[in-house]
Amino acid sequence: MKRNNIHIVGGGIIGLCAAWYLNEAGVKVTVVDKNDFTEGTSYGNAGMVVPSHFVPMATPGVIAQGLKWLLDAKSPFYVKPRLNGDLIAWLWHFYRAANPMQVNRAIPVLLAFNEWSKALYKELADNPVFDFNYEEKGLLMLYRTKKQAHEEAEMAALAQRQGIDAVLLDESQAKALEPEMDLDVLGGLYFKGDAHLYPNQLMRQMVTQLKQKDVQFISNFSVKDFKKEGNRITAIFDENHQGIAVQHLLVASGAWTGQLLKKAGIKIHLQDGKGYSITLKKPRVRPRIPTILTESKVAITPMGDDLRIGGTLEISGLSPKINQKRVEGILESVPKYYKNFPVLNPQASDIWKGFRPCTPDGLPYIGPSKNIQNLNVATGHGMMGLSLGAATGKLVAQQLTQETRTVSDELFDLDRF
Numbered sequence: 136m137k138r139n140n141i142h143i144v145g146g147g148i149i150g151l152c153a154a155w156y157l158n159e160a161g162v163k164v165t166v167v168d169k170n171d172f173t174e175g176t177s178y179g180n181a182g183m184v185v186p187s188h189f190v191p192m193a194t195p196g197v198i199a200q201g202l203k204w205l206l207d208a209k210s211p212f213y214v215k216p217r218l219n220g221d222l223i224a225w226l227w228h229f230y231r232a233a234n235p236m237q238v239n240r241a242i243p244v245l246l247a248f249n250e251w252s253k254a255l256y257k258e259l260a261d262n263p264v265f266d267f268n269y270e271e272k273g274l275l276m277l278y279r280t281k282k283q284a285h286e287e288a289e290m291a292a293l294a295q296r297q298g299i300d301a302v303l304l305d306e307s308q309a310k311a312l313e314p315e316m317d318l319d320v321l322g323g324l325y326f327k328g329d330a331h332l333y334p335n336q337l338m339r340q341m342v343t344q345l346k347q348k349d350v351q352f353i354s355n356f357s358v359k360d361f362k363k364e365g366n367r368i369t370a371i372f373d374e375n376h377q378g379i380a381v382q383h384l385l386v387a388s389g390a391w392t393g394q395l396l397k398k399a400g401i402k403i404h405l406q407d408g409k410g411y412s413i414t415l416k417k418p419r420v421r422p423r424i425p426t427i428l429t430e431s432k433v434a435i436t437p438m439g440d441d442l443r444i445g446g447t448l449e450i451s452g453l454s455p456k457i458n459q460k461r462v463e464g465i466l467e468s469v470p471k472y473y474k475n476f477p478v479l480n481p482q483a484s485d486i487w488k489g490f491r492p493c494t495p496d497g498l499p500y501i502g503p504s505k506n507i508q509n510l511n512v513a514t515g516h517g518m519m520g521l522s523l524g525a526a527t528g529k530l531v532a533q534q535l536t537q538e539t540r541t542v543s544d545e546l547f548d549l550d551r552f
C-alpha cells in the first residue's frame with residue numbers, strides 16, 4: 136500500500152534524503168529532530184562519495200589489526216572496554232560477519248548502491264537550486280610502508296575486477312598529482328571515479344529546499360517513547376510527554392536508532408563509531424584531490440576553499456567526550472605524508488565530533504519492521520552514510536511507495552542477525 140503521510144525521526148543525511156525523494160513521490164512528510172537541523176554527524180564528515188568503498192568494514196584480517204590498534208592511544212580505532220550486553224552481542228556478530236562468503240555477498244550490493252548514490256548526487260548538484268561543491272576528482276589512497284603498498288596493490292586488483300577505474304601510482308606519479316604538496320610517500324592508489332562535496336552546505340540547502348516544498352520540520356523534539364495500538368505506532372512522545380500523532384514512521388536517527396527502537400520493542404544491533412574532524416578555512420597549502428592517509432586512516436578533503444581533516448573510530452557508547460590523544464593522532468599523521476603541512480594544534484571548540492551508526496556487518500538497515508506494521512527504518516551506514524545518503528533516500532521512497540527497487544534491498548533486512 137502506498138503511504139501518503141510519513142513522519143521521519145532524524146534529520147541527518149538519511150532522513151533528509153528520504154524526505155526529498157518521498158516528497159518527489161507526492162508523499163506528505165514531516166521531519167522531527169532532537170536538534171535544530173544545523174549540526175550533527177551528517178555535517179562535519181569528510182564528504183566523500185566513494186563507489187571505491189565497496190568492501191564492508193567487517194573483513195577477515197580487520198580483527199587482528201583492530202586488536203593491535205586497541206593498545207595504541209593514538210591509533211585510529213578504539214573500543215571503550217565495558218561489560219555491556221549490546222556491545223558484546225555486536226562484537227560477536229562483527230566477528231561472525233568477518234568471513235569471505237559474507238564479504239563477497241556484500242561487495243556487488245555496496246558497489247551498485249554507491250554508484251547509484253553518486254549518480255543521484257550528480258543529479259542534485261546539476262539542479263540550479265543547489266551549490267554544495269560537488270566535484271568528481273577521484274580519491275587518492277597514499278601509503279608510506281611496504282606492507283600498505285602490498286594491501287593497496289591487492290585492493291587495486293580487486294577493484295579492477297569489479298570494473299572500477301583504480302590505478303596504482305609510484306612515488307613520482309603520486310607527486311605529479313599533487314604538485315603543491317611535498318609528499319613523503321612510497322606511492323598511492325588512485326580511484327578516478329570517486330566524488331566529494333561540502334556536507335554542511337548540502338545539509339543546509341536541503342533543509343531550505345525541503346521547507347520550500349512544504350515538508351514540515353519539527354526541531355528540538357527528542358523522541359523518547361511511542362504509543363502502540365496493536366501492531367501499529369500511533370504517536371511519538373518527547374521527554375515532557377508531548378505527543379505527535381503519526382500514520383507511518385520512518386526512524387532514521389543515526390547512531391541513536393538502536394536505543395530508540397528498544398522503546399518500541401525492536402532490537403537491532405548498532406554501535407556508535409565516534410570520529411573527529413577539523414576544518415581549516417582557506418589554508419595556505421592543501422591537496423587538490425580528496426585523500427586517505429592509509430596507514431593512519433585519516434581523510435583529507437578539500438571542500439570549496441576549505442580543507443577538512445578527519446578520522447578515528449571509537450566505539451564508546453555515544454559518549455560526547457573528545458579524546459585529545461586521538462585527535463593528536465589524526466593531526467600528527469598529516470605532516471608525515473605532506474612535509475610542507477604544519478602540525479596543527481586546534482582549540483577544543485574547533486574540534487568537531489560525530490557518531491557513525493555502525494552495524495556488525497557494515498551494511499545498513501533499510502526496510503520495514505516485521506512486527507510493527509507502520510514502521511520503517513533507515514540507518515547503520517557506518518563510514519558511508521554521506522556517500523550512500525542519496526540512494527538510501529530514494530530506496531526508502533521506493534519501499535514506501537511500492538515502486539520497483541533500483542537495487543536489491545535483501546541484504547539490508549532489519550532482522551538479519
Ligand SMILES: Cc1cc2nc3c(=O)[nH]c(=O)nc-3n(C[C@H](O)[C@H](O)[C@H](O)COP(=O)(O)OP(=O)(O)OC[C@H]3O[C@@H](n4cnc5c(N)ncnc54)[C@H](O)[C@@H]3O)c2cc1C
Pocket residue numbers: 144145146147148149150167168169170175176177178179180181182183184356357358359387388389390391392395408409410411412434445446447488489490491492513514515516517518519520521522523
Ligand atoms: C569523522 C567522520 C568522517 C566521515 N566521513 C564520511 C565520508 O567521507 N563519507 C561518508 O559517506 N560518510 C562519512 N562519515 C559517516 C557519515 O557522516 C554518517 O554515516 C552519516 O552522517 C549518518 O547519517 P544519519 O542520517 O544516519 O545520522 P545522523 O547524521 O547522526 O542523523 C541522525 C539524526 O537523528 C537525530 N536524532 C537522534 N535521536 C533522536 C531522537 N530520539 N529524537 C529525534 N531526533 C533524533 C539526531 O539529532 C540527528 O540529527 C563520516 C563520519 C565521521 C564521524
